[in-house]
Amino acid sequence: MLRVSLRNLLVNKLRLLLTVMAVVIGVSFVSGTFVLSDTMVKAFDELYTGLTSGTDVVVRSKSAYEADVTTTGGQVRPVDDGLVETVRAVPGVAAAEGSVFGFALIIDKDGVPIQPGGAPTFGTSISADLELSGGGTMREGRPPSGPDEMVIDARTAHQAGFEVGDDVDVVLEDGRKTYELVGIVGFGETDSLLGATLSGWDLPTAQEALGKTGLVDEIDARAEDGVSADDLRGRIATVLPDGVEAVTGEQVAEDSTESVRDALGIFTTVLLVFAGVALLVGSFVIWNTFNVLVAQRRREVALLRAVGATRRQVLGGVLSEAVAIGAVAGLLGLVSGIGLALGIRSLLGLVGVDIPSTSPAIEMRTVVAGLVVGLGVTAVAAVLPAWSATRVAPMEALRDVVPVSRGSGRIRHLAGWVTTGVGAGLLLLIALMGNQRWWTVIATVTTFAGLVVVGPSLARGLARVADHGRRGNGWRLAARNVRRSSRRAAATALALTIGLTVVVAVSVTASSLKDSVTEAVSGGNRSDLILEAEGAGMGISPAVADLLRVRDDVRDVVELREWGAQIAGAGQLVTGLDPRGLDRVLDLGMESGAVTDLAPGRILVSASNAEDLGVRPGDELVVTFPETGPATFEVAGTFGRGSLINAHYVISMADFEANVTSRLDGAILLTVADGIGPDEAKATIEEAVAEYPNVEVNTPADITRDARASVDQLLGIVTALLLLAVVVAVLGIVNTLALSVVERTRELGLMRAVGATRRQVRAVVRRESVLMSLLGALTGVALGVGSGAALARALGDEGITTVSVPLLTVGVYFAIAVAVGVLAALGPARRASRVDVLRAVTTE
Amino acid sequence: MRTEPAETPGRAATETPLAARAVRARKVYGEGDTAVVALDDVSLDLPSGEFTAIMGPSGSGKSTLMHCLAGLDTLTAGQVLVREIDLATLSDRERTILRRDRLGFVFQSFNLLPTLTAEENITLPADLAGRAPDPEWQRTVVAKLDLGARLCHRPSELSGGQQQRVAVARALISRPEVVFADEPTGALDQKAGTELLRFLRSVVDELGQTVLMVTHDPGAAAYADRVVFLVDGAIVEELAAPTRGAILDVMSRLGA
The missing domain is CATH 2.40.40 (Barwin-like endoglucanases)
Incomplete structure (x- = not known):
């Protein structure tokens, strides 16, 4: 059987390639992600090890908890530089230096x-x-x-x-x-x-x-010869005051590498999710391909059964074909994944992210994951088709007709519609209720599962509509072909449905986010100008605020800073705001308490988070700062409109400065004196801060525009990644069409004989393809809009306050999906138009 | 596109214009030592309104001759003319349109698209041309072939004989210059075969159509006005107003 299976594979190399590619894309995504993150971790590890190579022991303040470096920059509370002398005096210390x-x-x-x-x-x-x-x-x-x-x-x-x-x-x-x-x-x-x-x-x-006059962030010490780093660490530890720790340089390097690994963890997870989508689509393509192959080979299987192959051998034969494809796909995916990772790394280098160079890290896990995913997806997707192959009776008639797909059973059919209905209803309900993340996923998956069952009916329905096309223009023949093999058409279309659903859902969410930003700015902002650090800068010097405060044409100057802290065991961003003039630059939308209640020792909490934490005004809330540890605040009020400044927890600037070393402002909100127009104000202030070229002076309109642009940028990246899944779906369409064309050689030849021009034959194949992609586009867009709306409603806490469907974008995706149908048909249609008429019509 | 009205039946063969003809048709497969001559300077006239049968042993080139006359295959040398149009001067597209509008085909089996109903199969050439068939002619053809009750059926719901009749109706729908029938009864039982041949005969006699049929069955060939015998790619004998006995005589003489 194995030999038969392998020979089957090699008969049609194009088909093999298409089938393999459907899996390769997903696998290379998986392995590329692993290689990229492993290589980066390895590079950072080497870098940190190098950086601390001459340092045996590092003395620094203890961190209250392991804070996310991206929110704190790894800052620990500086220590008095007098401690340097103390450390230097420890026996065994060859040298010790403070650093900031x-x-x-x-x-x-x-x-x-x-x-x-x-x-x-x-x-x-x-x-x-x-x-x-x-x-x-x-x-x-x-x-x-x-x-x-x-x-x-x-x-x-x-x-x-x-x-x-x-x-x-x-x-x-x-x-x-x-x-x-x-x-x-x-x-x-x-x-x-x-x-x-x-x-x-x-x-x-x-x-x-x-x-940091009189302070150092850490003290680096080197041991004398014969004193081990561990020994020295122990000796130094005894002379340190409370809250200060001594760690070996090796440990510091490990910790730093670990934090890089953690930071990359999120990135890796996100990429793996995209890979998962591509693999899901790929498994659909495989499933469909094997279904078609088994259908086409019924005669062959029947013959094998007749000459004595057991059911198990038939099952094994089909599965080993799948395993062979899976193994090839896994290997190819692995190799191209490594190439992908290297490519991305050099790309990052080109855009200015200087990643320390090292050889690519290909760990065992990557190889195993790539192969297992490739094999697993292919084998699992082929199980059902393989099983149906075992049902072929040995005496199956040796008919030369295209196998007709059986209609689905009534109960199955009904169950499909019920599932689809329940899923869609659930989505609607969730969109109305809001704040149901997991249910959004469940409802989407339910609806999709229903679509899998009713897909063939939908395909037939669509075909019935297309059947009314003008005579002879190909629509009717295309529609009939879709109707005849509606299961195959549906399975092909559903792969596209998955891809489009995620793409459309993401764009609906992004569009909602953009509108929410606009709403937040227009609804919550009262300032005339907002100063921010340009690009991805760390912040604005507080000197800028001081400079503005003394000006006559500026009325209110409110600095805003944010830092990572821990509340109720979870990492959060805490915003520091100056209560003075706060309500003149910002409307936080207080739901209880007042902005004027914000004072040292008090905290304002967003209404949604207050509800989650179960705190009300007057209650106490403990905020743990990484540098200074836990501090107790009294909840002074709750607010509903923190989305403009992305804030859930607001404390006074005095408290913020007491607990956070960095004095950089995240933003400065201004109002100008009466009688100064926005353009004039912007020009004046830009002039005033000319010394600080990293400061960007924005009007509220600028902020809205920039925020929308940055959402668009993110959307672009996410969409590009998701489009890979669409590419896989397109491969599926090509595959199905190619298989159908082979299967229908005689029909196509007959058409040519009785007077169909090559163009007409191509049109039939193309229209069949368009019908399939239309089905995928319709279901994908509908499901995507539904789940996107539900998702946007579920992300109210993240600042999405309104739902908007980007009709133009969705329309474009729809058009692209249909255009893709035309493109996918190019090859198969060409092949169809070139069938040998004589061979098709003569019976030999 | 049509240049002449349908021929009236009963015209004398000598005066009848030619629907199609082959002039010194030569077809060679392969090259050099392995070259096989399928047609060796064959000239054949197909007068309008005549039912011609081509007979010959396997490999005699009878199918090749028909395929070349029908524009399905091209000659190595010589000419095929349909109503004095040289097929060699036509592009693939023009030949396709000629097949669609001016020729009809009936193959041994697999004549119909399984997704179309009988009626849709019949009107397929007209549909491909983007025009509606002449309704009166369509009614005539359907009635002639006794298909009225079967029009809405799919091919899979029709018997072999019915399927071949639908194919004949399809071949006639555009009032072709010639209907080419390649072993049309080959896959049918005796009764259905006889029935189909009677239909073909009446199509010639009553509708004035021209039919060229390839067959190896002397009984089938006896329905024709004339039988042409082909051996090794050359016409060796012609028999006008053939009977089954006369055909068998020639066949045994030719050792086929």
């Missing part, structure tokens, strides 16, 4: 801030002891010394054309300063740390520049 980190934005020669996409712009002290500076080495010049000297990383120097001896402007928390560039730093072979820009000073200068 903070915000420092380098301005290039044209006055433009150097701000690589996503990577931080940080400043630090450069250790006088070169071994303690880890992987950093002086590429040119010398280490900085004294209050006027600095060094920068090689990448920034190269990019901005700075050379040793130049003056470099840097924006700091306190304002803008100029230093003389005395050296350029590299990190082993890489020019920068992950694309981050680095400004380095000697310790006292760094302390001053970063607003």
